[in-house]
Amino acid sequence: xxxxxxxxxxxxxxxxxxxxxxxxxxxxxxxxxxxxxxxxxxxxxxxxxxxxxxxxxxxxxxxxxxxxxxxxxxxxxxxxxxxxxxxxxxxxxxxxxxxxxxxxxxxxxxxxx
Amino acid sequence: xxxxxxxxxxxxxxxxxxxxxxxxxxxxxxxxxxxxxxxxxxxxxxxxxxxxxxxxxxxxxxxxxxxxxxxxxxxxxxxxxxxxxxxxxxxxxxxxxxxxxxxxxxxxxxxx
Numbered sequence: 001x002x003x004x005x006x007x008x009x010x011x012x013x014x015x016x017x018x019x020x021x022x023x024x025x026x027x028x029x030x031x032x033x034x035x036x037x038x039x040x041x042x043x044x045x046x047x048x049x050x051x052x053x054x055x056x057x058x059x060x061x062x063x064x065x066x067x068x069x070x071x072x073x074x075x076x077x078x079x080x081x082x083x084x085x086x087x088x089x090x091x092x093x094x095x096x097x098x099x100x101x102x103x104x105x106x107x108x109x110x111x112x113x
Numbered sequence: 114x115x116x117x118x119x120x121x122x123x124x125x126x127x128x129x130x131x132x133x134x135x136x137x138x139x140x141x142x143x144x145x146x147x148x149x150x151x152x153x154x155x156x157x158x159x160x161x162x163x164x165x166x167x168x169x170x171x172x173x174x175x176x177x178x179x180x181x182x183x184x185x186x187x188x189x190x191x192x193x194x195x196x197x198x199x200x201x202x203x204x205x206x207x208x209x210x211x212x213x214x215x216x217x218x219x220x221x222x223x224x225x
Contacts, residue, residue: 004155034213043117044156044204044216089155098169100146101206101214103155 002027006090006104013080013111021075021107023064023090031092033057033066033073034101038087047075047088080111115139117217119205125223126195133191134220138207145188146214147180148204149173156204162188195224 007022025031035047035057048057053068062077073090087106093099118137126132138145143164148156159178161169164185174180177195182188192199202221206214 036216043218044206046213046215049213091155098146098161098163099144099208099214100158100161100169101148101156102158105153105155 002031002092002094002102004090004092004102004104006088006107009087009107009109011107011109013109015082015111015113016079017111019075019077019080019084019109021088021090021109023073023075023104025071025073025090025092027071027092027094027102029095030068031094032099033064034091034093035062035064035073035075036089036091036103038089038106040086044089080109082111082113085109085111117205117207117215119203119217119220121220122218123221123223125225127225128195128197130195131191131193132195132222133189134203134205134222136188136190136205136207136217138187138205139209139215140186142207142209142215143185144208144210145182146206146208147188147190148206150202150204150219151200159190159203192222195222197224200224 032051034049037047048059050057050066056065090104091101145162147159150156162182202219205217208214
């Protein structure tokens with residue numbers, strides 16, 4: 001079945017450091033890919049998405065590119081802030097059907113001042 | 114607030130009791146999803162409604178679980194004869210066709 005694998009956390013960075021969180025997926029066809037973020041004490045929020053190969057999703061300084069050839073959707077940010085501390089989830093929806101989300105296990109990011 | 118709401122936010126119950134959770138989606142969203150999230154894991158899909166029809170159920174949804182969306186608006190998730198393994202965060206999400214899913218704050222269930 002469809003699945004998502006994220007890099008294990010937790011990740012601890014200093015403010016202004018570069019962030020990469022790796023995400024690879026297994027799915028048939030052309031899934032849509034997402035990054036969701038869960039800030040402490042809050043619900044899941046969509047951070048960015050890409051719906052076809054080579055698309056780049058971006059939001060709040062975060063970017064991820066849909067790479068069909070490597071089945072990857074790595075999350076990057078050039079300069080993290082303390083306010084980026086959260087749990088990040090990579091997810092996919094398969095083509096057609098209910099479009100239920102299949103999530104990775106999540107990566108906890110802590111940014112220190 | 115026009116987001117997805119869930120009630121209650123927290124529920125503590127004893128093993129063997131029945132519990133019911135409610136989800137109110139964003140008003141124009143005809144699709145509604147339930148997920149379960151355990152500590153240190155990503156959310157796992159439980160079931161999906163399009164309007165009032167329950168169109169997909171995960172094998173995670175045992176016979177003790179039942180979900181309804183009687184008028185295509187709010188939804189309820191009932192767990193009968195709760196077990197300690199049911200302790201988790203239960204998340205509801207809704208979406209309109211062509212758009213992404215919006216999540217509620219979740220109901221945290223603790224089974225003692």
